[in-house]
Amino acid sequence: MSIDLRQFIRLVPDFPKPGIGFRDITPLLANPAALDQAVAQLAEPYRQRNIDIVAAVESRGFIFGAAVARQLQAGFVPIRKPGKLPADTASATYQLEYGTDTIEIHTDAISPGQRVLLVDDLLATGGTMAAACQLVQGLGGKIVAIAFLIELTFLHGRQKLGDHEILTLIADDTE
Amino acid sequence: MSIDLRQFIRLVPDFPKPGIGFRDITPLLANPAALDQAVAQLAEPYRQRNIDIVAAVESRGFIFGAAVARQLQAGFVPIRKPGKLPADTASATYQLEYGTDTIEIHTDAISPGQRVLLVDDLLATGGTMAAACQLVQGLGGKIVAIAFLIELTFLHGRQKLGDHEILTLIADDTE
Numbered sequence: 001m002s003i004d005l006r007q008f009i010r011l012v013p014d015f016p017k018p019g020i021g022f023r024d025i026t027p028l029l030a031n032p033a034a035l036d037q038a039v040a041q042l043a044e045p046y047r048q049r050n051i052d053i054v055a056a057v058e059s060r061g062f063i064f065g066a067a068v069a070r071q072l073q074a075g076f077v078p079i080r081k082p083g084k085l086p087a088d089t090a091s092a093t094y095q096l097e098y099g100t101d102t103i104e105i106h107t108d109a110i111s112p113g114q115r116v117l118l119v120d121d122l123l124a125t126g127g128t129m130a131a132a133c134q135l136v137q138g139l140g141g142k143i144v145a146i147a148f149l150i151e152l153t154f155l156h157g158r159q160k161l162g163d164h165e166i167l168t169l170i171a172d173d174t175e
Numbered sequence: 176m177s178i179d180l181r182q183f184i185r186l187v188p189d190f191p192k193p194g195i196g197f198r199d200i201t202p203l204l205a206n207p208a209a210l211d212q213a214v215a216q217l218a219e220p221y222r223q224r225n226i227d228i229v230a231a232v233e234s235r236g237f238i239f240g241a242a243v244a245r246q247l248q249a250g251f252v253p254i255r256k257p258g259k260l261p262a263d264t265a266s267a268t269y270q271l272e273y274g275t276d277t278i279e280i281h282t283d284a285i286s287p288g289q290r291v292l293l294v295d296d297l298l299a300t301g302g303t304m305a306a307a308c309q310l311v312q313g314l315g316g317k318i319v320a321i322a323f324l325i326e327l328t329f330l331h332g333r334q335k336l337g338d339h340e341i342l343t344l345i346a347d348d349t350e
Contacts, residue, residue: 012261022261026281029241030228030250039245053205062237063253066204067245070214075205078238086187086197106201 005041006170008034009150023150023172025121029063039064041169042119042147043071049144052114053077057103057132058084061120064149068119077109077116079132090138092131103128105135112140123148123168126157133164180216181345183209184325198325198347200296204238214239216344217294217322218246224319227289228252232278232307233259236295239324243294252284252291254307265313267306278303280310287315298323298343301332308339 008028015022028034042064055077056065062078069076082091082102089104110116116136120129129146136143143164151157151168154175158166183203190197203209217239230252231240237253244251257266257277264279285291291311295304304321311318318339326332326343329350333341 010262015261016258024261026253026260026262026284029244030252030284032244032248032250035241035251036245036248039241059234059237059255059259060253062234063241063251066210066214066238067242069204069207070211070242073207073211075207076210076238077205078201078235080234083191084234085201086190086199087185087201109201109205 003034003037005034005038005149009170009172011174021174023122023152025060025149028149038149038169039067039071042149042167043068045167046072046117046145046147049117050115051117051144053110053116053141054119055079055105055110055116055132055136055141056119057128060122064121065119068117068147072117074117077105079103079105079135090135092134092138094127094131096127101128103131103135105139107139110136110139110141114141115144116141117144118146119148120146121149123151123155123157123166125155126160129157130160133161178209178212180209180213180324184345184347196349198297198327200235200324203324213324213344214242214246217324217342218243220342221247221292221320221322224292225290226292226319228285228291228316229294230254230280230285230291230307230311230316231294232303235297239296240294243292243322247292249292252280254278254280254310265310267309267313269302269306271302276303278306278310280314282314285311285314285316289316290319291316292319293321294323295321296324298326298332298341299330301330301335304332305335308336
């Protein structure tokens with residue numbers, strides 16, 4: 001029996017600022033059956049796709065990233081905020097509503113030709129994930145797909161992710 | 176066959192500052208067998224201990240936290256930096272070498288009497304984990320144990336964690 005994961009997402013109005021409805025995944029995480037199913041469903045389409053590496057962006061991406069990696073018998077690569085990764089890094093800077101943000105990856109994290117699944121909890125504007133794709137491809141990784149728990153479809157983040165295969169478990173069109 | 180996880184920890188000298196030898200777990204995470212074994216070994220002693228919740232502190236704690244929760248058929252509770260959790264929170268402030276730091280938990284994350292396993296990658300001075308224990312107990316959670324991948328034994332972080340049962344997979348006494 002499959003659970004409707006949508007019922008475990010809590011909408012918190014006006015967070016982090018007025019007018020924004022925040023999708024809070026903590027009720028889903030706290031429920032053992034919902035957490036288990038979310039990880040299983042994020043991994044399932046990629047079981048026969050020879051994924052070498054699951055990569056995810058700090059911090060919330062780490063929650064599902066490592067669990068999905070383990071489910072696929074893949075390795076996990078963390079993509080982090082500047083100054084957090086201790087060895088040689090490559091970085092990518094991307095546009096925010098106001099200003100820019102930067103993320104980093106270890107240059108030895110992915111070998112050319114390795115098959116990579118990117119995972120995150122939320123597809124919003126897509127800026128962070130587009131930058132993560134750039135980092136993976138810059139190291140020669142082949143992006144097999146990008147898997148999200150939730151997609152805010154009204155923000156059209158897919159448009160920033162080119163032709164990559166995208167999986168979303170919950171499509172949310174409520175602005 | 177069990178792998179020696181120690182060989183997957185990379186020592187990066189002088190990070191984040193001169194004189195500090197940083198334990199880099201990214202080679203372990205990137206290796207599918209090492210990642211799988213680390214998660215399995217962090218969970219194994221608690222299989223019959225009726226763990227309701229695995230809790231972990233942002234960001235690196237999230238990597239093992241959710242995977243261990245899933246292995247134990249428990250829920251996962253994230254403890255985060257201030258301003259990140261959208262609903263009502265409780266907070267704890269703790270001492271750093273210079274200054275203080277604060278972490279937060281959702282007040283509805285744990286119900287009184289729930290059995291909690293805390294997980295993190297590294298036990299250093301123990302300050303962050305002591306604050307996390309305070310948050311869990313403040314909500315009425317019962318701490319069953321605290322599990323770490325690595326313990327820097329020469330920093331004596333255990334002394335900050337009271338009488339709690341502690342598991343560490345790798346004891347590192349090289350200052």
